Amino acid sequence: MKRVGILCPSDTELAPLLAHIPSPRTIRKAMLTFYLGTLEGVDVVAVYSGVCKVNAAVAAQILVDAFSASAIFVVGTAGGMAEDVQLFDTVISRQAVYHDVADDILTEYHPWMPTSFFPADAKLLALAEVYGQIAPFPIRFGTIATGEAFIADEGRAEICQKFAPLCVDMETASVA
Structure with missing residues (x-):
């Protein structure tokens, strides 16, 4: 690297x-x-x-x-979305997704992705998983959903049902 x-x-x-x-x-x-x-x-x-x-x-x-x-x-x-995500938990993305972009925008048009989810780098994820086994604090692995809005109550249930994210932010999918 x-x-x-x-x-x-x-x-x-x-x-x-x-x-x-x-x-x-x-x-x-x-x-x-x-x-x-x-x-x-x-x-x-x-x-x-x-x-x-x-x-x-x-x-x-x-x-x-x-x-x-x-x-x-x-x-x-990031904002916790899964019921068991606690304040100060460390979350590492296995994949990222936009919660405010229609799925077909990314799959039916340029860049013609096979799915609307952006997978994390497999090698980096494997290293993080190894560290997660010995870390002095809990590390959670899962989906991070990204969008422009702060998610409190409105839209929360729909995002959880559609994407099952551990947390939501405003940046990760854009970087992915």
């Missing part, structure tokens, strides 16, 4: 990570600040993207095009 991208939707989600990157170098692109350095011996570039799908997609594309990120991790807060 050449360089890992870390995308945080808010500055408060990015700040704890930056504390572990010694003397990061900063580069500004497209009104975003990218922080380059090493984290536990891994070459990383981190960015505060801003919330929502478009901001995440723009930041992710820059991570790939300008910084050659070979993997991107979305790190941040």
Whole structure:
């Protein structure tokens, strides 16, 4: 793995990570600040993207095009959707899906995907599952649903029934 991208939707989600990157170098692109350095011996570039799908997609594309990120991790807060998801649980996506985009938009038109779900990278997921067995805190694996709206009560049951996500956010599927 050449360089890992870390995308945080808010500055408060990015700040704890930056504390572990010694003397990061900063580069500004497209009104975003990218922080380059090493984290536990891994070459990383981190960015505060801003919330929502478009901001995440723009930041992710820059991570790939300008910084050659070979993997991107979305790190941040999400809303629990499954009944057994608790506050502060760590959730790792097996797959991501848009809860606010019709399924056929992605399957019947460009990019003609076989399904509306974006699978996680199999190798990274396997590594995360190994770590999940020894982690000092519980790690949950499942679907993350992405959309532009904050989900409280309205639409919650429909999203849960259709996608069975562990949590919902505003960025993950756009990065996937």
